[in-house]
Amino acid sequence: MADRFAGIRYLMPRWSAKLGAGLVIVGLITLFGIVAPFFTADPRDSSNKGLLPPSPEHLLGTTKLGYDVLAQLATGTRGSLYVGLLGGLSAMLLAIVFGILAGYFGGWLDEVLMLATNIMLVIPGLPLVMVIAAYVQNTEGLGDFARSSTLVALILGVTGWAGSAVVLRAQARSLRTREYVAAARVAGERGLRIIFVEIIPNLVPLIAAQLIFGVMAAVLGEAGLSYLGLGPTNSITLGTMLNDAQTGQAVGSHAWWWFIPPGAMIALLGTGLALVNFAIDEIVNPKLRLAPQAARQQRRATKAGKGVAGGGAYA
């Protein structure tokens, strides 16, 4: 029984300051995005005066239209998390399809899938997203969907999977040659079943890392698109907040309370996610954890006078 959990424990990230800090940041922001909108004012209530600096009634002041910045920030965080998750998940799914199928099956399927992946990889992302967004959003008959955050997230997902696919393919390729996979194949298991039962569970840390990257990329991508006027227009996200602040001349009006919080929130969320990713990196590549540890121990030992590599002290 204990053996069964040993594997899982191996896959779980080791506790470290980085992981702790990352999880706390991401957790707090997620909680803020989920819970805070229920407690803050209506983010679209314009009855307040415009451009009020922070005060006890409006902890982060108000926007030009009199919207409460804190309420906007809470709803915007929720909106951005939605875009991030949806964008990240769709990118991850595509990366799994392209990367793992290519890596596992090899041969001509690998060639074709990798060609598609490499094309996606070298065609620059943001210009492609801009071009697609400009076209898609101007297509008739989409109605409200045309400028929704769901569509923006999907566009970001569809254009942002290639890097992850390359990483997953490399790993899937090496797993393919492992004995237990070969054994499953000899036992007559079907390819897809092997992928789902043998390969994917072993790629969980890697997939998680790619998902986190995807979420980060989608949140940042949405902010960039919004800044360029191609973001969602009918929901509040951190990107649309920044866009409102930018078009509402927040910088020129010195309304830092309107302009700084959404940007800082994005930076903070990204930092938290990246910290979690560092911890995952250290599982995927144990050397990243062990080597600095070893070096540290060695140095401590040297200091204590028991050095083995102390420049030939024993010679």
Place this chain on the structure above:
Amino acid sequence: MKKISLALAATAVALSLTLAACTSPAPAPSGSAASSAPAMAATLRVWAGSTTPITVDFNPFHVDTALYGTYGPIYEPLFFFNQLSSDAPVPMIGQSYNYSADGKTITITIKPGLKWSDGQALTADDVAFTMGYGPNKTDKMISATATDDTTIVLKYSSPQFTAASQLLGSTMIVPRHVWSKIDNYMKETNDNPVGSGAYVVKTTSDASYTFTANPNYRDPVPITNVQFLGIDSNQSGQDLLSTGQIDWTGMFIANPDSVTGTGAIGTMNQQQDPTVMVTCADASKGCKGDQTDVAVRQALNVAIDRSQLAEKAWVNLVGKANPAFVLLPRDQKWLTDSSLAESPQTANAAQAGQILEAAGYTKDDKGFYAKNGKEISLDLFSPDGWTDYNDAAKLIAEQAGKAGIKITARTVSEAEYWTPVTDGDFQLAMYGLTQSVVADPFSNYDQYFFGKSTAKVGDAPVRGQNYSRYSNAVVNAAVEAAAATDDEATKKAEYAKIQAQIAIDLPYIPVVLNASQAFFNTKNFTGWPTDANLYADPLPYLSVAPAIVLLNLKPVQ
């Protein structure tokens, strides 16, 4: 490895250079340049709204892409019509004009001895050529003839009383000896324009273009050089203005005090162009939606809180709109009913409710008015990034909701905005009307309310911009009658009919009179228009007016 170290060295050099350049003599913008180099003092720097890269185009027929300054400083019309006053037009190339009694013949006399910037004589022949050239020739024109060196006779098949500002005030006169040789004026970018205005082109680049005084100009030119810059955002424009790097601009600044606080920059805010909610009003022309019911439009008109809109969306920089669509106080004499001098400034949800109930609507359990079980539901859109419109639309939706009228505000890309508005495929849209440039509201009525030039939904109006598809027999007859007369009393009687109708029908629901802020450097240049002396509108992006302003300025020594 060698490559990398080379690159490193280059980087280090570049970095140290940049740093040196930053720290040593602080990059001297603004005032210091003017004081240290007196020869440069006469260069006035303008941002009229050009964006980079500047693509050289001084073709006056490219109404959409010609660079600022083409109209006025380079090419001139016959007369300058000051849209801020009711004074007579100011002569430019022209000296006088008169209409025949039937309004179908115009005789124009131009100033004698004029020259083009290339030194050739500017005669009546050039004017006649221009009037019959390219897009200037309309199907109503019969002939344009120069009867001697300074006299031109224009003949039309219909009265042209109301076309004076267009024919005489916005048709740029071009030299025959240049344009008769151009085979396709649409393709021409006219990089070295030969004009009659106070300026000629000195230099052009992708970031700016500079005009210099035209030595052949008929009067002295006080500002020797005028540089027009390309800047890509209002924020950058504001930054350059407040650091003293540009002298003249016209743009929306939410808190003008931050710019004018130092005392070097003056400002003027003229409110002229009505901002409205345009409605697709006429169901018989194919308009769809609840706004085709006049009661809904009337209810909306009283449900919106214009003072809140002015405060939140326009920082109180706008003026008050009126349902008669006259510009007050300029057009005071044309306002026929003093109750139409101002649209209601505060919301009156009760009155909106009464109007709707009288028309058979009842409030449903969600608090929205409905008729036959169907809630009123309206779609209001505005173009992305037109912040004031976007903000106003959001607020209007909120205000209308309080009065029981459901409006969804959304923004669309510019292309998605213009096509439905032009084709009538919309319910409500935020829209800006262009105010009549002369002290007579005729063009407002003719452009926006004349039913005979509009079209069915699906087509663009043949002429004018009656996008609401409004068609009212009384208004149509009155517009036609006003066009055919030069008699003030007759005109006023016709306007009375129009104003009474459109204030009830409300195909365009007035919101505010839009702000147009001009900012100018009063420290380095004097002679700018003031509230007491509005000789021209000081907005650099207008046509013709900037030329008048430039000729009135004086550099401070």
Place this chain on the structure above:
Amino acid sequence: MKFYLRRIAFYVITVWAAVSLNFLLPRMMPGDPAAIMIGKLRRASGGRELSPQVIEDIYALLGADKNTSPWDQYLAYWGRLLHGDLGLSSTRYPYPVVELIGNALPWTLFMVGTATVISFILGIVGGAWVGWRRGTWLDHLVPATALLQSIPYFWLALVLVAVFSVQLGWLPIVGAYDPFEFPSGPEWSWDFFVSALQHAFLPALTIVISSIGGWLLGMRNMMVSTMSEDFVVTAEAKGLRPSRIRDRYAARNAAIPSLAGFSIALAFVVAGSIVTEQVFSYPGIGKLMIQSVQGLDYTLMQGVFLVITLTVLAANFLMDLLYGVIDPRVRSHG
């Protein structure tokens, strides 16, 4: 040789895909450029009736070739491309797209190119150093790179402008050079070069700050991994000087994946530079792209997209060649 042939085949296919995508997208759009242009003209002339000749002229210049089959249009599109004809811009009518791009490209290559090289070098050198000194306090710098990577480019740029250009007045606010001193545009002089450097400083700094984290982290991680490889341990055992081990053994091998990851990083830089150019009104290709998107100038949008794609492909191709030279293994394994 097989390696190079495969790579060349790959690039040929990619170029084909990019061009075809470019061909397809605008054809899925409603409306045609001529109608958009006519609508614009009508509004700009204040509702004045457009003469039939104007309308005819515009259709002749911008009208879609509606009577030919899509396949013929596709072939004609390739034909025009190969002649360097990308069509006429509608927002900058009647300027050819090629000319607009030709004027913008040098600025982007100058500013973004320099920033990328600086960021790459600083990142690799810094990463090697932090990796070499693994297990010391320097490890704490690693999480800081996460913050750098997570700041939205344009937000950082706006803050930098507000502080350094407007508040402190140290650096120029917009543009690629001082238009007041050089009203007739770029010239070959020392003063102009200095002016261009001053103007490029802040946008380049934005790109360096935002992109250096990725290089640094990647290099540091590879360095740490490489340091525990057998050949490095062997070198240590042989008693080679530490600096020699660091530079010739560890760093050199650790840098290889960074070169391979160049394409991904380059895409990141291109994306960031588009937004950065917008904030600084920098007259490069990215700003042109944004203008085309905002003005729905499809010909310009297509042209810019194509040029960006081809430039990135060319950079990747060069990197591939270089990679093949540095690491002989890829030539045999592919």
